[in-house]
Amino acid sequence: MAAERLVVIGGDAAGMSAASQARRLKGPDELEIVAFERSRWTSYSACGIPYWVSGDVKHRDDLIARTPEEHRARDIDLRMRTEVTEIDVAGQRVRAVDRESGDAYWTGFDKLVIATGARPVRPALPGIDAPGVHGVQTLGDGQALLDSLDALDPGRKRRAVVVGAGYIGVEMAEAMLKHGFEVTVLNRGEQPMATLDPDMGELVHEAMDGLGITTVNGAAVTAILTGPDGRVSEVATEGRTYPADVVVLGIGVEPEAGLARAAGLAVGPHGGILTDLAMRAVGHENIWAGGDCVEVLDLVAGRTRHIALGTHANKHGQVIGSNVGGGYGTFPGVVGTAVSKVCDLEIARTGLREKDARAVGLRYVTATIESTQRAGYYPGAKPMTVKMIAEHRTGRLLGVQIVGREGSAKRVDVAAVALTAGMTVEQMTALDLGYAPPFSPVWDPVLVAARKTVAAVRGAGS
Amino acid sequence: MAAERLVVIGGDAAGMSAASQARRLKGPDELEIVAFERSRWTSYSACGIPYWVSGDVKHRDDLIARTPEEHRARDIDLRMRTEVTEIDVAGQRVRAVDRESGDAYWTGFDKLVIATGARPVRPALPGIDAPGVHGVQTLGDGQALLDSLDALDPGRKRRAVVVGAGYIGVEMAEAMLKHGFEVTVLNRGEQPMATLDPDMGELVHEAMDGLGITTVNGAAVTAILTGPDGRVSEVATEGRTYPADVVVLGIGVEPEAGLARAAGLAVGPHGGILTDLAMRAVGHENIWAGGDCVEVLDLVAGRTRHIALGTHANKHGQVIGSNVGGGYGTFPGVVGTAVSKVCDLEIARTGLREKDARAVGLRYVTATIESTQRAGYYPGAKPMTVKMIAEHRTGRLLGVQIVGREGSAKRVDVAAVALTAGMTVEQMTALDLGYAPPFSPVWDPVLVAARKTVAAVRGAGS
Known part of the structure; x- marks a missing residue:
C-alpha cells in the first residue's frame, strides 16, 4: 500500500496533467492516484471540437491526447463514468457514483485535486432541448451534432443558426458553412466577438459578411420553435424569427464549481474556485484546484477572471502535479491572451x-x-x-x-x-x-x- | 534661408528615414535638408532583392518605398548620383562629387547624418569579376543578375553556384532554384546558417537537401574559372571544382565606414561607426550615424555587433530624425533577432x-x-x-x-x-x-x- 493517496476529480486536461506530473515525481509505492471521470473520455482537446465538426479534423479520436488505458498504464487508477457527488473536506474523502451500475461509495484522500471543468451556459429558453439544438462543449456534444447532421433529410440541410458570436460561435459558424449551410449568427451584443472592443468587433462583422456569414447584432433569443415533427424549425428573438434546420449554441461556459462550493471552498465573483499561486484551494493545505473550474488572476487588471482555455488548464495541472509530487510550481496568472x-x-x-x-x-x-x-x-x-x-x-x-x-x-x-x-x-x-x-x-x-x-x-x- | 542645414550622407533606409522624420518635426524655414545618394535609388528594400530575383516580387519598383521625387516633394534637397568623398568635421562641411558631371563641391552643415550603409564582402579571388559572377546587395546588382540570366543561352542555364550559406546565400539558393537551375551552395563553415549553432544548422542542411539544394560544407572558394568566352565556367575550392553557368555571391557585408574613419570618428571592433544611445557619433554633438554603417549594442552579450538589417536602419533613422528635429529618441540596442x-x-x-x-x-x-x-x-x-x-x-x-x-x-x-x-x-x-x-x-x-x-x-x- 502506498504511503499516501491522491484523489483527482475530473479526467480532462487539468486533472490528468496533475495526475501525470505527480506520477512522474512519485512512484506507486509512494503515491496512490485515484481519478474519477464522469464521461467516457479523458484528456481531450475541447478547443478542437469545432474543427472536428467542420471536417478539418477527421476523427474524434484525433482530439484525444491520452486514453484511459494510457493513463492506467502509468499506474493511475482511473475510474471512468464515475461521478463525484460530494467532497467531505473534514473527513478527507469523496463520494463517487458509478454511472453504469449506480453504485455509490466513499474514497479517502490525503491530497485532493478538483478539476471539474466548466459547463455550457444553457439559458432556460422554451424549446432549448428540442432535437436539432446542439451545444459543442464535449466530445459527446460534437458526436450528437455530427450524428444529427448525418440524419438530416438533405432537403432540410439548408439553414443553420448559431446562437452566440464569441469564439465558439464564430468557429461553429465556419464549421456549419463548411457543411454547406446558410449560416446566421444571432448575437446579443453590439458586435460579434465581445472579447474585443466594439470597433474591432465591427471589423470581424464586416469580414464575416464577406465570408457569407450573416451576423445579427442585438438579437437576444427568446425561444426555439419546433415544427410538426418536434424538431427545431425557427429561432425567435424579440423582433423576428429565423428559420433553422439546426441550431448550435455557442454561448460560453461557466465554472463547474458546485461540488467545491457545497464543500465550503472559497468561490470568487465569477463562480470559480479561488486558489493561491501554487493552485491550492484558498485555505486548504491538501486541496488543489485547476482548469476551467477556477478563477485566475488577471495580471493587468489585478483581479480574478474566469477563462476556460485548455492551455491554462494544462499549465495548472503541471503546477499542481509538481506541488502534489513534492516539487515546486506556481501559476502567476494570465494576461488574457x-x-x-x-x-x-x-x-x-x-x-x-x-x-x-x-x-x-x-x-x-x-x-x-x-x-x-x-x-x-x-x-x-x-x-x-x-x-x-x-x-x-x-x-x-x-x-x-x-x-x-x-x-x-x-x-x-x-x-x-x-x-x-x-x-x-x-x-x-x-x-x-x-x-x-x-x-x-x-x-x-x-x-x-x-x-x-x-x-x-x-x-x-x- | 533656413536657420540650420542638415546634411545627410546616404539616401537609403537610415538616411532618408532620418531626413523624413526631421522634416516632420521642422519645416523648411527652420531646417534645410540636403541629402546625397551616390546610386540611382533611394529608400528601397535590399532585403527584398532575393524575392525580386526569384520572381516572387514582380517589379524592381515594388521594392522602392519612396522615390527621389517623393522625397523632394517633402522639401528635401536630394542629390542623386552624388557621392560624398570627404567629411570636414572641424569645418562643418562635406565634399561631394556629382558622378554624372564630375563636378566636386563643398557643402556646409550644422547637423550631419552619416548613413553610408554596408558594402558586400568581395574576396580578392582570381576571376571574381568575370561575367556571370553576381553580388545581390543593391538594386543595380539584382538588375545585372536578372539581365545576365535573360541573356544566358538556354543550354547554359543549368548550374548555379551560390557562394556563402548565410541568409542571403540560402535565399538566393531558393531564387536560383525557381529559375530552374541545379543549385550548389558552397559553404566555408561547418554547417549552413552560421548564425545558428551547428546542430540547428544541420537541420537546415538536411532540409535544403530535401528541397534539392546541394550544400557543400568546408568548401572555401579559391578561384573562379572562366571558359573560352571569358564567362564563368567553374568555381574552384581546395578539393575540387564545381561547374557553374552563373555564380551568386552571398558572403555578407561589412560597414561602409571609410568616410567616417577618415574624418576621425570612432569606429568599433567590427569596423562600424560607434554611436551613443541617441545615435550620435561618439564624441560629436552634431553628427549622427545609423543603419548598416554603425555597430549596435547587443543587449544580451553586452558588446557591440555589426548587423546589417533594414528594420534596424529604419529605427535608427527614426531616432536620429527625432533628435535632429528637436524631439527625443533612443535606440537601446538589439537582441540579435x-x-x-x-x-x-x-x-x-x-x-x-x-x-x-x-x-x-x-x-x-x-x-x-x-x-x-x-x-x-x-x-x-x-x-x-x-x-x-x-x-x-x-x-x-x-x-x-x-x-x-x-x-x-x-x-x-x-x-x-x-x-x-x-x-x-x-x-x-x-x-x-x-x-x-x-x-x-x-x-x-x-x-x-x-x-x-x-x-x-x-x-x-x-
Missing part, C-alpha cells in the same frame, strides 16, 4: 479592452493602425489591423487586439510577453522583432501600433 | 549562440525540443524544432533558435521580447501565449522548450 479564426480571418486579443481598463480605474489612450503581415510587396501580403491600449501618462501597455488575415493572430504573443514584463509602449517601439519580407514589413505592425500609441500618450498631456 | 526562409523552411534566431555565450564568459545550459506549429491533429501541422539557451544557475534566457515549416519563424519574437525584459526560462513557462488548435499545440513550442530548459538549469546543479 486569446486567438481564434473564422475561415481565413484571424482574431486575437490580450490584456484589457477599453471597458476593462475603465472598470479597474485606469485612464488610457488607444491607437489603431492598419498594416500587412508581410512586406507590402511580398506575395500574400494581406491586411492586418492592430489596436493598442496604453495607460495614460505612464504609457504602460494595457492591451492589444488584432484582426487580420493569415499570419496575423500569433503576433499578439509579442504583446502578451510585453504585458507580462510591464513594458511601456515606448519600450516596445525598440523591440528587436524578426524581420524579413516574407514575414513582416520592415516596421512590424506591432511596432507601428506602438509608435502611434506613444504619440497618443504624449498627445494626451498630463 | 533574425528570420529567414528557404522555400517552405523557416529559420529564426535571437540572442546568443553557444559560442557567443562562451565568448562573453557566460556559462549556460541548452535544451532542444521538437513540436508542431499547430495542434498535432490540425491540418497543416508541421514539425518545428526549438533550441533554447539559458544562463547556468540563474536560468536567464540567453537565446533561441528555431528551424521549422510555415508558421515557425515569427515565434522567435516571443523570445526576443523575453530577452529584452531579462526573463528567466522559468518565468517563460508561465507566459500566456495565444492558443487555439489552428495556431498552436496546447503547449506552445516555445513553452515546451522553456520547460525543458528549466529542467536543464536545475539538473546542472550549482
